[in-house]
Amino acid sequence: MRSALIWGLVAFVIGAPIVVAANSPLLQWREPLYIAAGLAGVVGMATMLLQPLLVVGALPGPSLTTSRRLHRYGGLVLVLAVALHVIGLWVTSPPDVIDVLLLRSPTPFAIWGLLAMWAIFGAGVLALLRPRMPLRIWRWGHTGLVLLAAVGTVVHAVQIVGTMGSVTKVMLSIALVAALFLAIARRKVWMMGLRPRRN
């Protein structure tokens, strides 16, 4: 019962914004690549809710090992979603995306998106380098970058007039920040290096 409730809630918080975005009236005036780019952004943001839940095994069902393997795949999905988001927008309107990458965009939300993009890529690169990395640097670095990514993504999404519904957008934003803080609290990331490693 409890696990069905948790899964139902997660499915709703992730599914609702995607369904709303996929049915946005704005889509009828957009080309397929622009639509795909926008949806990739929504899917990426939804992945950011799952990631912290997976890494601490907060979702009922899979073992912690399975859950953490899913977290790695989730990271890959997130990086690919961000890449599709940016490339799709770039092809749709090159000068707008070039302005963002050069930090001269007139739209503040785009700069927050850029921050989130680099933070996500950075967190991914750290994950690849993890075997060669002191545990403390890995944990603090990955957590710090993910925090930046979450803040950047939420501000980015909330300021945008786009395909996401405003209610589902805020709901997903609150949920992903809450999930991230839950994971940080469970792992006691700030204690890293001050105590021997457990689990």
Next chain:
Amino acid sequence: MKTSLINRRTVLTAGSAILLTGAASQPAYAQVAGVSATPTMRGGSNNYRPGAPIVERIGGGGFWMTGTVRQAGDGAPLPGQRIQIWAHTTEGHERDPQSHGATLTDANGTFRLEMPQIVPAFGQAHGHLAYDSGAFRTVFLRPLMTSPKVTTLNADFVLEPA
């Protein structure tokens, strides 16, 4: 005991006085210094296609782009100035040729061009306008709509000699 001239009360009073008189004297300043030229906005020239034709209306219409063109200094209206307009609308992306058109200012320096409804793109409902005819310095504007539902957008140009 001697009280300092600078205390909380005097600072607040003087500060408010400066703020109030500063705000009130704004029009007077504009009269003395003249009307200053409109700067180009960030991203204003994005997806610009030089040489958009002068048209009766862009596409099917239903939305109005309005504005004025005046000259820097005395603020006199500039008639016969060509203003180019483009946006992401219900009929096409910013880059599409059919999304672009131009119009001329009338004797009062105002312009008005009917075009399809602008819809939000790249996060904001916005239009693009250009003055790029040579006699004055080129200016690109990127005004924002207050809401995606409004059916008009205004942009004012103050031009200075090239």
